[in-house]
Amino acid sequence: MTDGLPPDVFEDSRCRLPLPTRDGLSPAAQEIFDRHADPEGGTLAGLRGPGGIKLHSPQYAVHAFGQLQYFRQGTGIPPRLRELAILITAREHDSQFEWSKHEPQGLRQGLSQETVDAIKHRLPVDGLPDLEATLISFGRQVFQHHRVEPEVFAAALDGLGAQRLVDLVALMGAYAGTAALLAAFDAQVPDDEIYLLPMS
Numbered sequence: 001m002t003d004g005l006p007p008d009v010f011e012d013s014r015c016r017l018p019l020p021t022r023d024g025l026s027p028a029a030q031e032i033f034d035r036h037a038d039p040e041g042g043t044l045a046g047l048r049g050p051g052g053i054k055l056h057s058p059q060y061a062v063h064a065f066g067q068l069q070y071f072r073q074g075t076g077i078p079p080r081l082r083e084l085a086i087l088i089t090a091r092e093h094d095s096q097f098e099w100s101k102h103e104p105q106g107l108r109q110g111l112s113q114e115t116v117d118a119i120k121h122r123l124p125v126d127g128l129p130d131l132e133a134t135l136i137s138f139g140r141q142v143f144q145h146h147r148v149e150p151e152v153f154a155a156a157l158d159g160l161g162a163q164r165l166v167d168l169v170a171l172m173g174a175y176a177g178t179a180a181l182l183a184a185f186d187a188q189v190p191d192d193e194i195y196l197l198p199m200s
Helices: 027-037 050-054 058-073 079-092 096-108 113-120 130-145 150-160 162-184
Strands: none
Touching: 027 050, 027 058, 050 058, 050 162, 058 162, 079 096, 079 113, 079 130, 079 162, 096 113, 096 162, 113 130, 130 150, 130 162, 150 162
8 A cells, every 4th residue: 555545546646547637528528627626516426436446437527417406406405404314325435535525515404413423333223313214224224235115115104205215216326326336346434534433
């Protein structure tokens, strides 16, 4: 390892691919590059994270960015529950990078520390708000057991409605894909950030 990084990880990108370059990208992909490169562009990780990895496949990056914008603005899912779903997904995939970006975001969007800790430490959900507890159980069943018990599904459907539940599951699937990218390309948490997720 050099400077604390694994030998196959690039220093500029902190993953197994170098930072993408803007030259040669389509106008649509250049727009996404610019959003990620801009500290005020609205992304949590900039180019040193999943956005930079995705830009190595520019057409995919364009489609994925559009999907992300839909999840953020088009679903009607409250930001607090959106972040809850992302944290459940990050935890079930032990994605340190994903978790490190979204725990602070979840707290900013109104999740309680108690809820965050229940996800982080895989604690029982007794005592949490009903819908949060239901969605944590729902996500755990999806990712751990690859099925959802009828009563948990019914409670989630009752709490969100059909469209929002479909969107929430699609959101979790998208962030599971992001967790896979981060794992495969060994994206490193920035040096100035604390590892927030226990790896067990």
